[in-house]
Amino acid sequence: MSNIAISLKNVSVSYGDKEALRDTSIEIPYHTFTGVIGMNGAGKSTLFKVIMGLVTPQTGKVIVCGDDTKTAQKHGHVAYVPQTEQVDWDFPISVYEVVMMGRIGTQNIFKTSTAVDHEFVTNALTQVRMIDFKDRQIGELSGGQKKRVFVARALAQGADILLLDEPFAGLDATSEHSLIELLISLKENGKTVILATHDLLSLPDTCDEVALVKYRVIAHGPTKEVFTKELVSQTFDGLLHHIKFD
């Protein structure tokens, strides 16, 4: 088994005549914590969708955990933690039921839960310290707890790769800190964590790798080497005021 979790080779994606990703290549190794940064509309979401197999590139090749994206979906290799505003928090569903949705890929066509499913869900909820909240309706949680529930769903799914889209948006400093701790502990336990973030300030402390995206991956590598003033200002068209670089 290679140590590469995700590999994109010369991937291009357009929606109609709008180009979202152009001739993009990137290789992300297992057991890494990668921050994906770039301006809005620069292709971060498309990159995630390609990895999840939701968007089929017009050209190029995508390999996820050694499989093509369709097979990777069947194995549940990749889990996605949605942005807060993508979720209907009034939905009549409990924390436990959301995490159980992590199991649907492996269940029969009626999606009935087995004893094994319940074990996975309980373990996942315990791991993110949300087991005491399992019967709560999902809207009755704080911002940080909501994120933990979806991380638990990813764990229940048995995913090796966690994609998180703007996980820190709207979180207070304490919740952000404890979510980061959780994600780092997951990485140390063998998961590959990839997050799209606008939070450039905390990035050097959390991510060991950084990918800069501007219609393609313009740079990717260890944070120290890639998170530099030149490269980051190139990504953001030079609009940087508040970031201090070493």
Add this chain to the structure above:
Amino acid sequence: MFIIEFILEPLQYAFMMKAVIVAVVVGVTCALLSCFLILKGWSLLGDAISHAVLPGVVLAYMVGIPFGLGAFIFAMISVVLIGYIKSNSKIKEDAVMGIVFTTLFALGLMLISKIVSSVDLTHVLFGELLGISNESAWYTAIILGTVSAVVLIFRRVFMVFAFDPMHAQSVGLPITFIHYAFLVLLAITITGSIQTVGIILVIAMLITPGSTAFLLTKHFPTMLQIAVLVSVASSLIGAYASYYFDVATGGTIVFVQGLMFMSVFGYQKLVKLASKKTRLT
């Protein structure tokens, strides 16, 4: 004893027996779908489909095929047309729906004015539960019974589809198929319910019970149960009201449903106000 007599007496007539059975089946099916529809945010789509089937009903009448079949064909035409225009123009979805369904509804009105008598028009637009034919009653009961069974059997799939389609797709569920399967079930339900409440009001059957239930619970299985209860009760009240007082069935059913929604909403507001007051004093 009076109440039992009140309930049983009309049932000795075959037409009333049929009406009650159809009312219950329609009530159950619409209620189940309404829970998914309002959570998915598809209420307007249901409205669009229900209006768009009119030309199908009229053409079916002309050709002599079952109403339901003609309606179903036009339901599908409207869904495909809405989807196609939306993804191939910059017009927003609600506007596209508005254009498609009014155009088809207007076509239906034109056809009706040339071909069908005004009595039949009233039946199509507002329903005629007590006058339902044996054939239609059987058709409705079997078709909608099947829809209810399918929705219940696959409720967890539809719930994931409503809550997080992206997740469903990312673990390999055939989300496009589920999407169209749900639309087909919706179209069948609408066409099957027309006889009961008519084209204009069928959308109420597909929005109100689920909404009332949504106010009352945070638990999806309970939501399904409350919606069915509310919906079947309204349907029965409608059937009996038109038997005893000779008022329009469809109108009564939908009005009772609306009244139940308003009562629940009003009651909850009052409770909230009361608890605020006790906290202040």
